[in-house]
Amino acid sequence: MSMHLLLFSTETKNDMKLNNLLLIFLLGALLFIHSCRSPESDEKLRSKIEAALETTAGIEVDVEEGNVTLDGQIGSDSLKQDIENRTKLAGGEGIKSIHNNIIVNLPEPEDAREKYHEIMGGAIDSTLTRDVNLVLEDFPTITAQVKEGIIIATGNLEKSKIDTLKKRLEHIKPKGIDMKGVTSR
Known part of the structure; x- marks a missing residue:
C-alpha cells in the first residue's frame, strides 16, 4: 500500500508541474496575442x-x-x-x-525678417541692432548702426575677415547691408 501511495504522490507532483508549465505557456500565448495588433x-x-x-x-x-x-x-x-x-x-x-x-524652433524663412519689417516698420531695428551687436563682439574694430532694417557698418578690418563679417551679418537677415564704410588693412 505504501508503494502505491508513493507512486500516486509522484504522479501528482509531475502532473502539477505539467499543469503549471501548461498554465505558464497559455498565459504567455495570451499576452503575445493581446500585444499583437492588426x-x-x-x-x-x-x-x-x-x-x-x-x-x-x-x-x-x-x-x-x-x-x-x-x-x-x-x-x-x-x-x-x-x-x-x-x-x-x-x-x-x-x-x-x-x-x-x-x-x-522652426528655421526662419529667408524672407521672414523683410516681411516682419513691412508689418512692424522701424520697430524691428532695435531687435536687429541687438543681433548686430552680438556679431560685432568678434569684430571690435567695426561699428554699425541700423536704419530701417539696413545695417550700415564702418571701421577698419583685415581683408581676410571682411567676407566673414558680411556672412555673419547676412545670417541675421537684415533688409540690406552697407559695407562701404569698412576699409581693409
Missing part, C-alpha cells in the same frame, strides 16, 4: 490621433503595433508637450508608447 487597429489609432491634432499643421503621425511616432516642426516646447498630451488622450489604452520626435 494593421487595422493601428490605422484606427492613427486616425483618432490625427483627428485630435488636426488644428496643428505639419505634424506627422505613424503607428506601428501600438507604438506612436510623432514627427514635424513647431515653434515651442509647450506646443510640443501639448501635442504629446493630446496624442495620449486620443489614443488612450491603445497606445503602447509615444516617440515624440517633433523638432522645436
Whole structure:
C-alpha cells in the first residue's frame, strides 16, 4: 500500500508541474496575442490621433503595433508637450508608447525678417541692432548702426575677415547691408 501511495504522490507532483508549465505557456500565448495588433487597429489609432491634432499643421503621425511616432516642426516646447498630451488622450489604452520626435524652433524663412519689417516698420531695428551687436563682439574694430532694417557698418578690418563679417551679418537677415564704410588693412 505504501508503494502505491508513493507512486500516486509522484504522479501528482509531475502532473502539477505539467499543469503549471501548461498554465505558464497559455498565459504567455495570451499576452503575445493581446500585444499583437492588426494593421487595422493601428490605422484606427492613427486616425483618432490625427483627428485630435488636426488644428496643428505639419505634424506627422505613424503607428506601428501600438507604438506612436510623432514627427514635424513647431515653434515651442509647450506646443510640443501639448501635442504629446493630446496624442495620449486620443489614443488612450491603445497606445503602447509615444516617440515624440517633433523638432522645436522652426528655421526662419529667408524672407521672414523683410516681411516682419513691412508689418512692424522701424520697430524691428532695435531687435536687429541687438543681433548686430552680438556679431560685432568678434569684430571690435567695426561699428554699425541700423536704419530701417539696413545695417550700415564702418571701421577698419583685415581683408581676410571682411567676407566673414558680411556672412555673419547676412545670417541675421537684415533688409540690406552697407559695407562701404569698412576699409581693409
